[in-house]
Amino acid sequence: MSENPRVLLVGAGAVGQVFGKYLQAAGCELSFLLKDRYAEEARRGYTLYELSLLERGYEPEAFSGFEVHLSMREVAEQRWEQVWLCVSSTALRAGGWVGELARATGEATWVMLQPALDDRDWLLQWVPAERLVSGMIPFLSFHAPLKPGDPVPKPGTAFWMPPMSRGLFSGPPERLEQVVRTLRAGGYPASRTRDVSRAAAIPTAVLTVFVQGLEAAGWSFERFRQRDSLERVVPAAREAVQIAAWRTKCSPSAVLSLLRPLLFKLLLPIASRVAPIDLETYLRVHFTKVGDQTRAIMRTYVDLGRSAGLPVEHLQSLSR
Numbered sequence: 001m002s003e004n005p006r007v008l009l010v011g012a013g014a015v016g017q018v019f020g021k022y023l024q025a026a027g028c029e030l031s032f033l034l035k036d037r038y039a040e041e042a043r044r045g046y047t048l049y050e051l052s053l054l055e056r057g058y059e060p061e062a063f064s065g066f067e068v069h070l071s072m073r074e075v076a077e078q079r080w081e082q083v084w085l086c087v088s089s090t091a092l093r094a095g096g097w098v099g100e101l102a103r104a105t106g107e108a109t110w111v112m113l114q115p116a117l118d119d120r121d122w123l124l125q126w127v128p129a130e131r132l133v134s135g136m137i138p139f140l141s142f143h144a145p146l147k148p149g150d151p152v153p154k155p156g157t158a159f160w161m162p163p164m165s166r167g168l169f170s171g172p173p174e175r176l177e178q179v180v181r182t183l184r185a186g187g188y189p190a191s192r193t194r195d196v197s198r199a200a201a202i203p204t205a206v207l208t209v210f211v212q213g214l215e216a217a218g219w220s221f222e223r224f225r226q227r228d229s230l231e232r233v234v235p236a237a238r239e240a241v242q243i244a245a246w247r248t249k250c251s252p253s254a255v256l257s258l259l260r261p262l263l264f265k266l267l268l269p270i271a272s273r274v275a276p277i278d279l280e281t282y283l284r285v286h287f288t289k290v291g292d293q294t295r296a297i298m299r300t301y302v303d304l305g306r307s308a309g310l311p312v313e314h315l316q317s318l319s320r
Contacts, residue, residue, distance in 0.1 A: 010083065017048060048157050050161075209236045213230075302315050
């Protein structure tokens with residue numbers, strides 16, 4: 001790998017900007033591939049806010065000094081060492097652009113961050129396993145201000161890395177090492193694991209069902225924690241966990257023993273007090289924006305569960 005690797009990030013939303021910040025800090029020559037309507041904002045540069053538990057304010061940090069590309073022709077004119085997919089699972093599959101990008105980026109290492117159980121298999125149609133690194137997102141990021149009254153000097157992207165967070169990555173050893181080493185050089189808490197898809201499958205299943213249930217409760221924590229709501233969510237979460245465990249060949253027993261209404265009743269107030277943001281508002285805003293991804297993942301659980309002969313009754317009920 002060169003001293004200053006050339007990195008292309010697909011998408012400059014809240015996730016792309018955060019990874020871009022760390023990659024740039026590591027000395028990467030950074031570029032974004034964007035749709036035309038986002039180009040002007042990107043060329044002006046972004047404002048980032050890194051939040052912490054100790055300081056509840058918003059201190060702006062300018063993020064610029066990267067190139068902006070709007071076409072595959074522009075991408076194909078340069079040589080790339082890494083391509084980062086910073087878009088949702090549904091955006092990844094929309095429009096047929098992935099195959100074209102694969103042809104335009106040569107032998108670059110691709111880094112995927114999408115959470116659906118079948119995203120990696122889908123991507124392998126265009127990117128061989130020996131060039132594909134998988135990762136997960138351990139931080140919360142959003143467009144600030146999140147709500148009226150937030151003390152934001154100017155609009156930008158805020159993010160919070162919870163204490164003890166680890167950004168897990170897996171993939172072919174040499175390419176994985178390059179990705180992890182680069183991120184660590186930029187100050188990002190990157191860690192290697194044997195299989196990100198397996199490590200993330202059960203947590204993603206619980207989170208996806210939780211979000212679907214929260215949406216059904218009108219994005220209200222108080223309404224979500226009521227008995228009738230939890231009686232829909234908990235059985236659906238148990239079904240999703242069993243399906244994820246079947247797909248990734250891991251044991252669900254430890255998580256299944258914890259999946260009870262009391263868990264959600266206790267964790268929501270604790271998480272709300274700890275997070276340096278209004279967590280209820282964040283979840284509503286963020287997961288409304290990526291609602292098509294949540295619904296697609298729920299459909300995937302139902303389809304996989306049926307094919308495996310596993311229960312999906314409560315998942316189907318919650319998805320209606």
